[in-house]
Amino acid sequence: AIARVVAEKCKYEEKFIGLNKDREAMRLANQALRAQNVKQLDHIKAIEEHDRALSQQLSLVRSEAEQATAAWQAAAAKLQDAQQRTVELEEQARVLEDRAVIATQALAERTEALAAAEHERRRTQECLDLANRRVSESERPPTDQTGLAKLCADYKALLKCPTCQTNFKSHVLLRCMHVFCKQCIDSRIETRQRKCPSCSEPFGAKDVRQIYL
Numbered sequence: 001a002i003a004r005v006v007a008e009k010c011k012y013e014e015k016f017i018g019l020n021k022d023r024e025a026m027r028l029a030n031q032a033l034r035a036q037n038v039k040q041l042d043h044i045k046a047i048e049e050h051d052r053a054l055s056q057q058l059s060l061v062r063s064e065a066e067q068a069t070a071a072w073q074a075a076a077a078k079l080q081d082a083q084q085r086t087v088e089l090e091e092q093a094r095v096l097e098d099r100a101v102i103a104t105q106a107l108a109e110r111t112e113a114l115a116a117a118e119h120e121r122r123r124t125q126e127c128l129d130l131a132n133r134r135v136s137e138s139e140r141p142p143t144d145q146t147g148l149a150k151l152c153a154d155y156k157a158l159l160k161c162p163t164c165q166t167n168f169k170s171h172v173l174l175r176c177m178h179v180f181c182k183q184c185i186d187s188r189i190e191t192r193q194r195k196c197p198s199c200s201e202p203f204g205a206k207d208v209r210q211i212y213l
Contacts, residue, residue: 116175119201123177163197172211176201179211 161167167181178198185208188194195202 120177127177170210172209173201173203174207174209175203182210 157165159168161169161181161184162178163180163184167183169179170182171185172179173185173196176196176199178196178201180197184197188197189205189208194204
């Protein structure tokens with residue numbers, strides 16, 4: 001009976017030792033789990049802090065993006081206004097250019113008209129001076145028949161075409177007011193030598209008018 005009790009005691013001691021080992025192993029495992037849990041909690045905190053930092057950065061980026069969008073919209077509006085203003089200025093420039101062209105043409109026409117008027121005035125003055133000289137000469141009585149014949153010849157020469165000295169004057173050039181016969185003027189128009197034989201003033205077919213002496 002004692003041997004059986006001793007055997008059972010040894011058996012219980014072995015179980016006790018085994019249970020102690022299991023308890024120690026469980027304690028160590030629990031410590032390991034606690035340490036791992038602490039690490040995981042620290043990692044979770046770090047992740048949460050990182051998320052908060054990212055959220056702040058995202059808010060800042062959104063704010064900057066909104067500001068950039070507003071600035072871009074303002075710049076686009078200014079650009080559109082500038083383009084519209086450019087179009088208006090180009091239109092004004094075209095209008096002013098057209099006006100300048102018209103004014104230049106009007107000035108050229110006015111200058112040409114003044115030049116023509118001045119030329120006609122000089123021609124009229126020359127004709128008037130010549131007529132005055134002829135009148136003065138005609139008022140002086142001829143001393144003999146030779147002088148009278150010369151005076152008639154001079155008057156007749158006044159009526160003859162200065163180019164051919166054959167035909168009588170019948171047509172005038174309005175550009176210079178010189179007078180020639182129809183044949184000489186037609187000849188120059190046909191040969192395209194459309195310049196006055198006396199002063200070389202250019203003329204056209206519309207500048208020729210018939211006169212009646």
